[in-house]
Amino acid sequence: MLATDTEVFSALGDATRWQVLTSLAERGEGSATVIARDLPVSRPAVLKHLQVLDRVGLVGSRKVGREVLYSPRAERLEATARRMAELAAAWDTRLAALKKLAES
Amino acid sequence: MDTNIIEREVAIEAPIERVWSLITQAEHLGTWFGDAGAEIDLRPGGALQVHWQEGDHTLVGTVDAVEPTSRFAFRWHQLDTPAGADLTEQNSTLVEFSLTSEGDTTHVRVVESGFGSLALPENERVEMHADHSGGWPVELGHLQAHAAGVAA
Numbered sequence: 001m002l003a004t005d006t007e008v009f010s011a012l013g014d015a016t017r018w019q020v021l022t023s024l025a026e027r028g029e030g031s032a033t034v035i036a037r038d039l040p041v042s043r044p045a046v047l048k049h050l051q052v053l054d055r056v057g058l059v060g061s062r063k064v065g066r067e068v069l070y071s072p073r074a075e076r077l078e079a080t081a082r083r084m085a086e087l088a089a090a091w092d093t094r095l096a097a098l099k100k101l102a103e104s
Numbered sequence: 105m106d107t108n109i110i111e112r113e114v115a116i117e118a119p120i121e122r123v124w125s126l127i128t129q130a131e132h133l134g135t136w137f138g139d140a141g142a143e144i145d146l147r148p149g150g151a152l153q154v155h156w157q158e159g160d161h162t163l164v165g166t167v168d169a170v171e172p173t174s175r176f177a178f179r180w181h182q183l184d185t186p187a188g189a190d191l192t193e194q195n196s197t198l199v200e201f202s203l204t205s206e207g208d209t210t211h212v213r214v215v216e217s218g219f220g221s222l223a224l225p226e227n228e229r230v231e232m233h234a235d236h237s238g239g240w241p242v243e244l245g246h247l248q249a250h251a252a253g254v255a256a
Contacts (some may be wrong), residue, residue, distance in 0.1 A: 013220020
């Protein structure tokens with residue numbers, strides 16, 4: 001498995017971080033302050049989660065005045081969904097080989 | 105509840121004992137799973153290796169559960185963990201085979217789980233308690249559609 005996949009899997013594996021990302025996806029774009037209002041999580045904690053998501057490429061950010069606005073990056077999510085589909089397809093291939101061997 | 109999983113099933117027209125032996129014996133694992141041999145110490149905690157010719161690749165794992173002829177599980181090492189290191193939730197996924205028979209058919213269900221609890225490399229790790237109860241990638245498609253809509 002590629003390190004980048006692991007990073008993204010790990011970044012998505014945290015329930016609070018998932019909520020942060022979901023909230024951001026619903027809004028389209030938002031600051032840590034705005035997202036913290038949606039969730040029972042402090043602003044500093046939301047900011048940490050956003051920074052993790054930013055580092056693995058699941059969100060992008062831009063500075064507007066004194067605020068940093070974050071938005072989800074669809075291409076990274078698509079790549080991750082594709083990777084999960086590939087891993088599932090690999091199991092299909094293996095199970096087909098097992099079936100063929102067992103029935104031969 | 106850990107739902108970051110891959111779940112697959114196949115129906116095989118063969119006795120459950122035969123399928124069990126194909127899934128748990130090295131000489132068979134090395135042909136349908138890998139293509140260049142395998143070694144297995146078939147007991148909980150035992151070592152498992154499956155080899156592929158392409159890229160000289162080897163699966164390194166540890167047997168987790170052996171319940172003839174219904175359940176076989178192993179941890180699959182996913183990260184660059186030093187040789188001899190314990191396989192844990194942070195560096196491996198869990199693969200579970202469940203076998204059931206129905207007449208002349210054996211149903212094999214495979215579940216690979218634990219993608220969400222793989223740990224980031226040490227220097228990337230964030231100092232916060234990780235809560236791995238999240239429901240991705242079940243909802244990944246939903247979120248992806250959301251994000252695509254937003255980006256469009």
